[in-house]
Amino acid sequence: MTLPQPAPEALAHSQQLQREIARRIAAAGGWLSFADFMAAALYAPGLGYYTAWMQKFGASGDFVTAPELTPLFARTLARQAAQIMSESAPHILEAGAGSGRLAADLLCALEAQDALPETYSILEISTDLRQRQRELLARQAPHLLNRIIWLDDLPARFSGLVLGNELLDAIPVHCVAWQPGEIFERGITLDAAGQFQWQSRPATGRLLQAAEAIAGACPLPPGFESEVALAAPAWAAAWGERLTQGCLLLMDYGFPRHEFYHPDRNSGTLMCHYRHHAHPDPLILAGLQDITAHVDFTALIETAYPAGLELLGYTHQAQFLLNCGLLDDLATLEPASLPYIKATVAVQKLIAPQEMGELFKVMAMGKNIDAPLIGFARGDKSHTL
Numbered sequence: 001m002t003l004p005q006p007a008p009e010a011l012a013h014s015q016q017l018q019r020e021i022a023r024r025i026a027a028a029g030g031w032l033s034f035a036d037f038m039a040a041a042l043y044a045p046g047l048g049y050y051t052a053w054m055q056k057f058g059a060s061g062d063f064v065t066a067p068e069l070t071p072l073f074a075r076t077l078a079r080q081a082a083q084i085m086s087e088s089a090p091h092i093l094e095a096g097a098g099s100g101r102l103a104a105d106l107l108c109a110l111e112a113q114d115a116l117p118e119t120y121s122i123l124e125i126s127t128d129l130r131q132r133q134r135e136l137l138a139r140q141a142p143h144l145l146n147r148i149i150w151l152d153d154l155p156a157r158f159s160g161l162v163l164g165n166e167l168l169d170a171i172p173v174h175c176v177a178w179q180p181g182e183i184f185e186r187g188i189t190l191d192a193a194g195q196f197q198w199q200s201r202p203a204t205g206r207l208l209q210a211a212e213a214i215a216g217a218c219p220l221p222p223g224f225e226s227e228v229a230l231a232a233p234a235w236a237a238a239w240g241e242r243l244t245q246g247c248l249l250l251m252d253y254g255f256p257r258h259e260f261y262h263p264d265r266n267s268g269t270l271m272c273h274y275r276h277h278a279h280p281d282p283l284i285l286a287g288l289q290d291i292t293a294h295v296d297f298t299a300l301i302e303t304a305y306p307a308g309l310e311l312l313g314y315t316h317q318a319q320f321l322l323n324c325g326l327l328d329d330l331a332t333l334e335p336a337s338l339p340y341i342k343a344t345v346a347v348q349k350l351i352a353p354q355e356m357g358e359l360f361k362v363m364a365m366g367k368n369i370d371a372p373l374i375g376f377a378r379g380d381k382s383h384t385l
């Protein structure tokens, strides 16, 4: 695939990040795990894809997420948010808020439903995105700014709704190769010309344990390569003791474990996004492209459950949005008007099986929530995990 050529300024930026990653590789003795490489490529202070100044979201960026597609996504989600808050406490915490679009639209939708949270906290790793979120919220919902709090860390205690849309796919993963008799971790070194290249080492420690458990549960062909997420399940499990009452609602692309580690998916799920082109090579365009991995939803609940979180629902995004009344929201728009036509195209993208409808999933995990959640009323697929 031919990718668009970056502008000279962007290339210079990328070279600066490549030097920083090369420095980290040297400091680590010549080899960096892919998780550390991905962390640097996405989040190295001031240089990483998410931490630098470049436009990432929307038509002029690299990819479009559900909240960026249409405000109907937030309006529909607001019903589920309102129910969770009424069952717990009137607080929302959004992790990985991107441009701030979901926060703005969700707050406005909740205001229209007379269900505003008392606080809307944003946990965002990128200082550049925090600034963009602040600016967008100041423009779109200035009267609600006093409810919004930016956090540096997970709070010690929280009750209410914890929300993450396309958060987990951006959390670094390890790359693993299952060879006959031995499991290898695939990491990154520098070749003679100073370019990044893959190199494998025997897997050790927690990664080896997790990879062995996967091999025990899924019939993997020899040489099978994929990703193993340690940090994303740990992030979810960290809520086990912090969440007093409420629910984590996580929306992302991914599968249950037996589909994630399916023999047909033998080169893994890494995907990079650059100017609306998707490709699988994370070693190029350092700092200029998003790097993502699909989510193993079985690993999430497997890690979060012993930490005290119960599975409250798991289904396809399409089913979740339909359960929450997406089509009713669409029907409130004037038929044949321009907003209606635009919304129809976006809704099609959100729910069509070949678009975001089936690949994207919604998982709810929580504590002390008694009522069944409306988003999972029909078509709950928890049994597939």
Ligand SMILES: C[S@@+](CC[C@H](N)C(=O)[O-])C[C@H]1O[C@@H](n2cnc3c(N)ncnc32)[C@H](O)[C@@H]1O
Residues within 6 Å of the ligand: 050, 057, 065, 066, 067, 068, 095, 096, 097, 098, 099, 102, 123, 124, 125, 126, 129, 164, 165, 166, 167, 170, 171
């Ligand atoms: C793919 S973007 C999704 C943005 C937004 N939720 C959306 O749907 O448009 C991932 C977001 O998660 C943030 N992020 C990644 N890891 C994080 C972490 N550990 N804590 C908080 N934010 C994180 C990134 O900076 C970015 O804002």
